[in-house]
Amino acid sequence: MSGVRYTAQAQEDILDIAFYIAQDNVGAAHRLMEKIFHACERLGASPLAGRAREEIAPNLRSFPVEKYLVFYRPIHGGIEVMRVVHGARDIPALF
Secondary structure, eight states: OOEEEEOHHHHHHHHHHHHHHHTTOHHHHHHHHHHHHHHHHHHHHSTTSSEEOTTTSTTOEEEEETTEEEEEEEETTEEEEEEEEETTSOHHHHO
16 A cells, blocks of 8 residues: 655645745645645655655755655655655755
8 A cells, every 4th residue: 555644844835835835826736736636646656756866965956846845765665755845946055
């Protein structure tokens, strides 16, 4: 069985993204959240689908969702989502 676990930081990231986008368009915020959660569920079933990001942290992988990157680690039975951030951010500084 595949599963997805979210760190507290990842949960905060997702809420921040949703609130930011919802200021202009609630529907767009809802659609993006659905895409992020759907991508995470797919990654939970195929943890090695994302790009290896060993240059940032050991065992870290990333997967793009629109302009955002889902950073996660494969764990027994699925993945642990570490961060969800805009791709233009200073990624190494976040880890």
